[in-house]
Amino acid sequence: MRRFVIAAAGLAACTEQGIQPAEPGGGGTGGVPDIEVGPIENWAGQDFVDFGLVDVGEYAWLEFTLANVGDGTLEVTNIYLADASEEVVAYLPSAAVPLGLEPGESKALWVEYRPLWPSYFENDLVIESGDPDEATTRIKLVGEGHGPALELSPAEAELGVSVGCTARQAIRLTNVGNADLEVTSLDLSLSSPELTLDLRTEVNGELPWTLPYDATSGEFAVIEVEVVYTPLDDVEDAAWLEVTSNDIMTPVATASVSAEGWILGENTDIFEQMASVDLLWVLRGGDSMVEERALLVDGAADLFAALQADEADYRMALITTDDPTVLGDVLRTTTAEVAASDFQALVDLAVDGGDLDLGSEMARRCLDGGDCVEAGFLREEAPLHVVYVTDEGDASSMLSGWNGLDYVDFFLSLKDDATVVQVHAIAGEPPEGCETAAPATGYSDQVTATGGGLYSACASDWSEHMTALGEAAGWTARDASFPLTDIPVAAAIEVRVDGLLVEEGWIYDEVENAVVFDEDQRPEGGATVEITYPLPDEECASGGGDPTLPVAVCTVSPGVVVDHADRATWIGADSYDPSGGSIVEYQWTLVSLPSGSAAVMPPGDADRSGFEWDLIGDYVGELVVVNDAGLSSEPCQATLTALPSDRLWVELFWAHAGDDLDLHLLAPDGEYETDTDCYYRNCADGVVLDWGVPGVAGDNPSLELDDIYGTGPENTRIADPADGVYTVMVHDFASTVYSGANDATINIYVDGALALSHTCTFTGENERVTMATVDLPSGEATVGDACP
Numbered sequence: 001m002r003r004f005v006i007a008a009a010g011l012a013a014c015t016e017q018g019i020q021p022a023e024p025g026g027g028g029t030g031g032v033p034d035i036e037v038g039p040i041e042n043w044a045g046q047d048f049v050d051f052g053l054v055d056v057g058e059y060a061w062l063e064f065t066l067a068n069v070g071d072g073t074l075e076v077t078n079i080y081l082a083d084a085s086e087e088v089v090a091y092l093p094s095a096a097v098p099l100g101l102e103p104g105e106s107k108a109l110w111v112e113y114r115p116l117w118p119s120y121f122e123n124d125l126v127i128e129s130g131d132p133d134e135a136t137t138r139i140k141l142v143g144e145g146h147g148p149a150l151e152l153s154p155a156e157a158e159l160g161v162s163v164g165c166t167a168r169q170a171i172r173l174t175n176v177g178n179a180d181l182e183v184t185s186l187d188l189s190l191s192s193p194e195l196t197l198d199l200r201t202e203v204n205g206e207l208p209w210t211l212p213y214d215a216t217s218g219e220f221a222v223i224e225v226e227v228v229y230t231p232l233d234d235v236e237d238a239a240w241l242e243v244t245s246n247d248i249m250t251p252v253a254t255a256s257v258s259a260e261g262w263i264l265g266e267n268t269d270i271f272e273q274m275a276s277v278d279l280l281w282v283l284r285g286g287d288s289m290v291e292e293r294a295l296l297v298d299g300a301a302d303l304f305a306a307l308q309a310d311e312a313d314y315r316m317a318l319i320t321t322d323d324p325t326v327l328g329d330v331l332r333t334t335t336a337e338v339a340a341s342d343f344q345a346l347v348d349l350a351v352d353g354g355d356l357d358l359g360s361e362m363a364r365r366c367l368d369g370g371d372c373v374e375a376g377f378l379r380e381e382a383p384l385h386v387v388y389v390t391d392e393g394d395a396s397s398m399l400s401g402w403n404g405l406d407y408v409d410f411f412l413s414l415k416d417d418a419t420v421v422q423v424h425a426i427a428g429e430p431p432e433g434c435e436t437a438a439p440a441t442g443y444s445d446q447v448t449a450t451g452g453g454l455y456s457a458c459a460s461d462w463s464e465h466m467t468a469l470g471e472a473a474g475w476t477a478r479d480a481s482f483p484l485t486d487i488p489v490a491a492a493i494e495v496r497v498d499g500l501l502v503e504e505g506w507i508y509d510e511v512e513n514a515v516v517f518d519e520d521q522r523p524e525g526g527a528t529v530e531i532t533y534p535l536p537d538e539e540c541a542s543g544g545g546d547p548t549l550p551v552a553v554c555t556v557s558p559g560v561v562v563d564h565a566d567r568a569t570w571i572g573a574d575s576y577d578p579s580g581g582s583i584v585e586y587q588w589t590l591v592s593l594p595s596g597s598a599a600v601m602p603p604g605d606a607d608r609s610g611f612e613w614d615l616i617g618d619y620v621g622e623l624v625v626v627n628d629a630g631l632s633s634e635p636c637q638a639t640l641t642a643l644p645s646d647r648l649w650v651e652l653f654w655a656h657a658g659d660d661l662d663l664h665l666l667a668p669d670g671e672y673e674t675d676t677d678c679y680y681r682n683c684a685d686g687v688v689l690d691w692g693v694p695g696v697a698g699d700n701p702s703l704e705l706d707d708i709y710g711t712g713p714e715n716t717r718i719a720d721p722a723d724g725v726y727t728v729m730v731h732d733f734a735s736t737v738y739s740g741a742n743d744a745t746i747n748i749y750v751d752g753a754l755a756l757s758h759t760c761t762f763t764g765e766n767e768r769v770t771m772a773t774v775d776l777p778s779g780e781a782t783v784g785d786a787c788p
C-alpha cells in the first residue's frame with residue numbers, strides 16, 4: 001500500500017461556503033513560482049488525507065496551507081473536487097480563486113467533511129495553478145461516515161389475493177450502517193382493517209429492537225415483519241409502514257403498501273319477507289261469555305289491521321275450551337275487513353260450553369294430529385300462537401294430569417325453534433282475577449314461560465288487546481333466518497333490506513349457512529332482503545393456501561470457485577408464476593458468508609453476475625421473487641463454495657474498520673520488510689518475488705487481496721512452496737483513524753485443508769506480531785508470539 005497522511009491538522013467550527021472568484025494577485029520578481037501544499041507527508045507521489053471516523057450528520061474539517069516557495073508570482077486558478085459531492089466542501093476562509101501568491105506568501109485552505117451516510121468516502125481535491133512543474137496538484141481525501149442506517153425492503157410492497165384468503169408480505173428491516181440500530185416503533189398508517197401488521201414478536205421479541213453492527217462477520221443484521229392482507233372486497237387498499245429508529249438521517253423510514261383483492265365468484269340471494277303465522281283461538285263458550293265474545297268481535301278489526309301492517313301470511317282456527325273440533329273453516333290471509341267479518345262468524349259458533357274449562361287439553365288434542373292438522377291449519381314453518389279467551393281457570397290437569405308447563409313443552413315440541421311459539425290469554429289476571437273473570441290459573445304459567453301476553457278480560461274495550469296480539473303474531477311471523485345457497489366468504493357478506501345496507505343486527509350462522517337477524521332487527525313483512533357474498537377460493541378455503549404464489553428457482557454458476565479471478569453468477573431467471581402472471585422483481589440477498597468476508601451481492605435483476613468472493617468457505621444467496629399481483633414467493637437458496645487452489649493459502653481479516661492491518665508472509669529464514677517478506681509494497685499488483693528455486697514461478701508468493709479502509713480480508717498464496725518454515729506476521733499500520741483494540745484473525749490452509757485459525761487483539765498503533773509459523777512439507781501450523 002502507498003500512503004500519504006496529514007502531518008498536522010487544525011479543527012474548528014466554521015460556516016459552510018463555496019470558493020468565490022476574486023481578482024488574481026500581482027507583483028512578484030518575475031521568477032519561477034513553485035506551489036507547496038502542506039503540511040503533508042508525501043509518499044511515492046500520492047497524497048492521502050484522512051478525516052477519520054465521523055458521525056453521520058456531524059462534521060470534521062482539515063486545515064492546510066497553499067504556499068508559493070518559488071521566486072515568481074503563483075496564480076492559483078481553481079480549487080475543486082474531482083467528483084461532485086454533498087459531503088465535502090473546500091473553501092479559503094480569507095481569500096478566493098483566482099488567487100495570486102507572492103514568493104513566500106501562503107493562504108489557509110479548509111476542507112470540511114459532513115457524512116450523509118455510514119460509508120467510506122474517497123475523492124480528490126484538485127488545485128490548479130501556474131506552477132510550471134506541477135500545474136495540477138491532486139490530494140486524495142478519504143473518510144468514513146459512522147452511524148446506524150435503516151433500509152426497508154421492499155420499499156414498495158404489493159399484495160394481492162382472492163377475497164377471503166390471506167396473503168403475507170415480509171418487510172425486511174436491515175441495519176446497513178456501521179453502528180447499532182435501535183428500532184423503537186412500527187406503525188401501519190392509513191390502513192383499512194383488511195391490512196394489518198404482524199411484528200412476529202414470537203421471533204423478534206418485544207420492541208424496542210436492536211440490530212447490532214457486526215464488523216467481524218460482515219453480515220448485516222436483519223429483522224422481518226409481515227404485512228397481512230385479508231381482503232373483504234375487490235377495492236384497492238393502501239397503507240404506509242412507518243419505522244422509527246435512531247437512524248440520524250432518516251429517523252422515520254417508510255415503505256408503501258398497496259393491496260388488491262379479487263373475487264373469483266359472487267352470489268346474491270334475494271328473499272321476500274313473507275311473515276307466515278298460525279293463530280289457534282281457544283274460546284270458552286256458554287252464557288257467561290256473551291259480553292266477552294262481543295268485545296272479542298269488536299276488536300277483530302284492530303287484530304287484522306296489525307297483521308296486515310306486517311303483511312303477515314296468517315292462518316287462524318277457533319276451537320272451544322271443551323271441544324277440540326275446529327269451528328267452521330280455517331281463516332286465511334285476506335283483507336282486514338273480510339277477515340274481521342269471517343272471524344265474527346266463527347266466534348258466533350262458540351255458543352255452547354261445559355262447566356269445566358279444559359282449554360289446554362283441547363288445544364293439545366287439536367294440534368296433536370287432530371282437527372287442526374286435518375283442517376290444514378298447522379304449518380311446519382310458521383310460528384304458532386295459542387290464544388285462550390276465558391273467564392275461568394284451566395282445569396285440564398283434572399283430565400290429563402298435566403300442569404301448564406307440560407302443555408308448553410308439548411307446544412314447543414311441534415317446532416324446531418322455541419322462539420316461534422307463544423301463548424297468550426285474555427282472562428282474569430292472577431292472583432284474584434277481576435269482577436267478571438276468575439284468575440287464569442294454569443294459563444298464566446304458559447303465558448309467562450313463552451313470553452306471551454296476559455290481557456284482562458274485565459276491560460271494557462279489547463281493541464288494545466287485539467292490536468297487541470296482532471303485533472306479537474306479526475312480529476314472530478317475520479323470518480329471522482335466511483339460508484344461503486352457497487358457502488360464502490363470511491367476513492365479506494353484505495346484507496341489504498329494501499336496498500339499504502344493514503351492517504349490524506345480524507350474524508352469519510356457519511352451522512346453518514344462514515344469515516340470522518337479531519330478534520329486534522327482523523326485517524318487516526314484505527321487505528326485500530338481499531344477501532351478497534363472494535365465493536371462496538376452494539384451495540384457500542380448504543386450507544391449501546394461495547395457489548397464486550410465484551415460485552423462486554435459483555442456482556449459482558460455477559458452484560465451486562478456487563481462484564480470486566473466478567467470478568460467479570447468481571441465476572434466478574428460471575423463476576415462474578404458476579398462475580400465469582409475470583415475475584416483476586427479483587430480490588437477491590447474501591444470507592450467509594464466511595466469517596470476516598466483505599463480499600456483496602452484485603446489482604442486477606434475475607441474474608447477478610460478477611460476484612467477487614474473498615474468503616474460503618460457503619456463500620449462500622437467497623432469492624425471493626414477486627409477481628405482478630404483488631405476491632412474494634417462498635425463499636430459494638443457492639450455495640457457492642470457495643476452495644483454496646494453492647498449497648499454502650493465508651487469509652487475514654479484522655473486526656473494526658479504519659484500522660489498516662497488513663499481512664506479511666516471510667520465506668524460510670526471511671527478514672521483515674525485505675524481498676524475503678511478501679507484503680503490500682513489494683508483492684502486490686503483479687510484482688514478483690523470486691523465492692525458492694530461481695526462475696521457477698510456482699514457488700513464488702503473491703499478495704492477491706490487499707485492503708486499506710475496511711476490515712479486510714487480505715490473502716497471500718503460494719502454489720507450490722519450497723520446503724521450510726514460513727512465518728506469518730501482521731502489522732498495525734500507524735496513523736490510521738481507528739486506534740482502539742482490534743481483533744485480527746488469520747486462517748492458514750495447507751493442501752486445501754484448514755491448518756490453523758487464530759485471533760489476536762491489537763491494542764495500539766504500529767504493533768507488529770508474529771501470528772504463526774507453517775512448516776512444509778509437513779503442513780504443521782503453530783501459533784507464534786503471544787498476542788499483545
